[in-house]
Amino acid sequence: MTVTSLPGWWWPKGRYSRHQEVAMLVNVYTGDQIRAAEKPLLDTGYGPALMGRAAYGLAHHIAHHHSSARGRGLYGARITALIGPGNNGGDGLYALAHLARRGAAVAAVLTRDRAHPEGLQAFRAAGGRVVDHIPPSTEVLVDAVVGTGFRGDFVRPQVPGLEILNDDAALRPLVVACDLPSGVNADTGAAGEGVIAADLSVTFGGMKQGLIAGRGGTLSGMLHTVPIGLERHLPKTPVRLTSVQEPTNVSSPLPTDHKYSRGVLHLVAGSSAFPGAALLTAGAAVSTGVGMVVLQAPEAVRSRVISAYPEVVGVPPSSTPAAMDRSDGVVIGPGLGDQPQLLSEAEAVLEHVLESGTACVLDASGLGLIRDQLRRRGGLSTNVLITPHVGEARRIAVMLRDRVLASMLDSGSAKADPVEAARRVAGSLDCSVLLKGSTTVVASPQGEVLLHRAQAPGLATAGTGDVLSGILGALCATQEQDWLTVAAQGVSMHTAAVQRIDPEGRGRFGASAVVRAMG
Ligand SMILES: NC(=O)C1=CN([C@@H]2O[C@H](COP(=O)(O)OP(=O)(O)OC[C@H]3O[C@@H](n4cnc5c(N)ncnc54)[C@H](OP(=O)(O)O)[C@@H]3O)[C@@H](O)[C@H]2O)[C@@H](O)CC1
Numbered sequence: 001m002t003v004t005s006l007p008g009w010w011w012p013k014g015r016y017s018r019h020q021e022v023a024m025l026v027n028v029y030t031g032d033q034i035r036a037a038e039k040p041l042l043d044t045g046y047g048p049a050l051m052g053r054a055a056y057g058l059a060h061h062i063a064h065h066h067s068s069a070r071g072r073g074l075y076g077a078r079i080t081a082l083i084g085p086g087n088n089g090g091d092g093l094y095a096l097a098h099l100a101r102r103g104a105a106v107a108a109v110l111t112r113d114r115a116h117p118e119g120l121q122a123f124r125a126a127g128g129r130v131v132d133h134i135p136p137s138t139e140v141l142v143d144a145v146v147g148t149g150f151r152g153d154f155v156r157p158q159v160p161g162l163e164i165l166n167d168d169a170a171l172r173p174l175v176v177a178c179d180l181p182s183g184v185n186a187d188t189g190a191a192g193e194g195v196i197a198a199d200l201s202v203t204f205g206g207m208k209q210g211l212i213a214g215r216g217g218t219l220s221g222m223l224h225t226v227p228i229g230l231e232r233h234l235p236k237t238p239v240r241l242t243s244v245q246e247p248t249n250v251s252s253p254l255p256t257d258h259k260y261s262r263g264v265l266h267l268v269a270g271s272s273a274f275p276g277a278a279l280l281t282a283g284a285a286v287s288t289g290v291g292m293v294v295l296q297a298p299e300a301v302r303s304r305v306i307s308a309y310p311e312v313v314g315v316p317p318s319s320t321p322a323a324m325d326r327s328d329g330v331v332i333g334p335g336l337g338d339q340p341q342l343l344s345e346a347e348a349v350l351e352h353v354l355e356s357g358t359a360c361v362l363d364a365s366g367l368g369l370i371r372d373q374l375r376r377r378g379g380l381s382t383n384v385l386i387t388p389h390v391g392e393a394r395r396i397a398v399m400l401r402d403r404v405l406a407s408m409l410d411s412g413s414a415k416a417d418p419v420e421a422a423r424r425v426a427g428s429l430d431c432s433v434l435l436k437g438s439t440t441v442v443a444s445p446q447g448e449v450l451l452h453r454a455q456a457p458g459l460a461t462a463g464t465g466d467v468l469s470g471i472l473g474a475l476c477a478t479q480e481q482d483w484l485t486v487a488a489q490g491v492s493m494h495t496a497a498v499q500r501i502d503p504e505g506r507g508r509f510g511a512s513a514v515v516r517a518m519g
């Protein structure tokens with residue numbers, strides 16, 4: 001059987017050529033799409049075969065990760081599973097039966113008074129024991145309480161011994177989710193408080209949206225997909241996942257290039273309150289190797305930026321759109337603050353962008369300009385990419401007077417659905433949207449979605465969004481690509497820079513270090 005994996009931290013060594021496709025893209029499905037694909041197979045009696053493949057794949061990954069973590073084989077490994085009453089529990093029982101036959105000491109805690117009958121029989125026949133508590137010596141804990149059949153609220157089973165999850169990292173068992181952590185909504189990633197965070201999720205048939213989006217993305221750990229024969233039955237999906245992969249660098253110049261052919265980026269960034277944002281955005285843009293960076297900002301900001309990056313060309317904030325004649329891309333917003341004069345000058349640039357069709361990234365304070373454009377034009381335009389974090393997206397929901405959108409952006413709510421939220425904003429404003437967070441969701445106005453799971457929580461530090469704006473602006477100035485492609489490249493470069501400075505994920509760096517790591 002083939003088992004495909006999507007490791008959290010991984011990219012090939014070496015550089016990609018200018019023409020190579022940037023990121024490995026994986027199709028992502030909702031739980032309902034997977035269940036619909038299973039249906040014709042279940043209807044024709046293939047259910048046990050699907051479960052057999054799922055269980056074999058689960059056992060394979062448990063064995064592999066146990067031996068990597070412990071540095072020894074499976075013989076004698078103490079593996080315990082929480083088993084629910086449905087097919088998810090059935091997968092867990094069959095997987096433990098495989099592991100028992102390879103010498104592991106396996107135990108199961110049944111969370112209800114019933115369990116998958118054939119799975120239970122196979123488990124017992126292989127020497128598995130049903131117990132009423134989690135043995136303290138457990139090395140691997142398998143969460144097979146509920147999978148895609150999850151409905152309503154999830155309450156963590158009150159099983160004696162489950163406190164071992166609170167142990168120090170070195171003592172804690174490896175937690176493996178069967179298909180997905182129990183209680184995570186397979187479609188949206190919404191999850192209540194009781195969900196057990198997994199180190200590893202082994203999912204069946206296809207990558208599920210709920211494992212990547214929203215809270216689900218922070219609870220699922222490393223991801224593996226086990227193909228179980230659904231491929232032919234899966235629909236074409238508009239949702240794709242990028243893996244963290246060093247992308248094409250924009251700066252591989254051709255012998256015939258000159259500075260204007262390599263892209264001119266116009267930045268409207270920085271104010272007396274936030275000069276650093278302009279430094280970070282300009283620094284990131286310069287590091288990509290874009291042909292020229294022009295900064296439209298107050299004199300004090302320009303001189304600070306130019307003393308750090310003498311290659312940046314400064315123009316005053318009152319510049320007319322003629323200053324943008326050669327611009328191939330524009331970024332409006334990082335560090336602009338709330339000074340009315342600067343905002344009205346930024347508004348003039350946005351007007352020009354909307355008239356001319358120049359590619360534009362609208363970020364931070366620039367997002368406040370949407371309110372006026374809603375009044376004037378009813379939205380933005382497809383040449384614009386907006387890059388809100390969740391708080392900024394909530395403010396956009398208020399501008400749109402869209403309560404449903406606001407509830408989708410509430411990460412604590414069962415209605416949380418960042419993928420649908422990004423799509424909704426993109427559709428309402430007729431622009432592309434990059435919704436920032438631990439998983440970045442990029443949506444086009446046509447409803448295509450790209451997910452990027454950075455697995456770099458160290459990025460949660462002030463200024464890294466400004467760095468991303470600089471990267472995205474440079475990329476859009478350099479190439480004729482759709483926003484989804486530009487965003488895939490941009491977020492991959494952002495994360496790859498973090499990986500270079502912080503391979504261990506310790507998070508001891510600031511946004512300036514991300515810029516330096518891009519050079
Ligand atoms: N279909 C196939 O052949 C294949 C399916 N596959 C596997 O099956 C999984 C789907 O199986 P499924 O449809 O049986 O649902 P499942 O996830 O076990 O949950 C249903 C059970 O959970 C319970 N439950 C519900 N809500 C709950 C809650 N809030 N809190 C607690 N419990 C709750 C509910 O119990 P009830 O409330 O009805 O008593 C019900 O009995 C899928 O994720 C994959 O692992 C693979 O083997 C490939 C082949």
Ligand SMILES: Nc1ncnc2c1ncn2[C@@H]1O[C@H](COP(=O)(O)OP(=O)(O)O)[C@@H](O)[C@H]1O
Nearest residue numbers: 389436437438456457459460462463464465466
């Ligand atoms: N927990 C996290 N894990 C991974 N990436 C994160 C996390 N939190 C934030 N990020 C990323 O860090 C960046 C922060 O951007 P933003 O909030 O706009 O910062 P700022 O406005 O201070 O520059 C975004 O790219 C976002 O996706």
